Amino acid sequence: MSDYEIIKYILNDINEDLDDEEKVHLLLNKTVSENNECKESFGQRASDRLSSLAGSWTFVIGFTLLLLVWITVNTVLAAKSFDPYPFILLNLVLSCVSAIQAPLIMMSQKRQDEKDRRRSENDYKINLKCEILLKNMHYKLDRIIECIDEKTK
Template sequence: MTEQHSLLARHAPKWFGRALDALDEPEKRALGHAKARTIASRDPNEAYAETMTFGERLADRVASFGGSWTFIIIFCLFLVLWAAANVWLLTRPFDPYPFIFLNLMLSMLAALQAPVIMMSQNRQSAKDRRNAELDYEVNLKAEIEIMALHEKLDALRTEHLAALIEKQNEQIRLLTALLERREGQAG
């Protein structure tokens, strides 16, 4: 057992009321950060970006563009041009009204875009859970640090109080000695 592990095992019941083995990983990490006096907060975006695959990054980009005003404006312009070309501009339209080919393309686009957006949303949910876990670790560490500060303040207060009592006892002893000397001189 390493020195760090034994230190954590000694403090786990004190701060969490459970043995070190009974703590979950965020609690162990928070306790480790508190005892080592290291920073527990991390950038969740960096931590999550390191684990992203190419497909996940692509899904995020597609969902980001597909949910933007740029996409909506470009798509609306495309639909207006398609309809104008097939109704007024072309003498032999390739997709006459009611635009069956356009409906097929729109259905295929929706069939592809929906799962990509859902993948991105699932990843965002996982990212949110990771953020919550990191926040939990930081909050635990802060609580441990606050409890440790309270202990230190209590110890200082006790030490200060003991010093005051000692000083008062010394003053009482001196006053008693003065009174005895005065009574001895008067009597």
């Protein structure tokens, strides 16, 4: 084989490999972008926002201040208080907040799990693509080495 034939053979092989790599690249990019285009409903966005608010220091401090003001006002007013000492109304309000907050947090966690699963699938696909391309590069290098060895013999 002449130098020209070896170079021509390698270049043809490289063009075929590039076409294969492009197909793999397009296939994986299409599936990754389809996973990222997931639309969120109004309820899902609302539960995410409320969960992030309920888990913030602003909410914790604000709610603690509200409780302290509630207890202080009802303790100081004593006879004229709107919620006397056992604070039954306060217990009802806290129970209602908990009853609403718990499902919202669970919905938000479920959505986050779905996002994490999609992200994990995308990572797997990217790793698979890299592995395929790396194997292909090793194969090409082996073929180039074989051609060089044949040429030197």
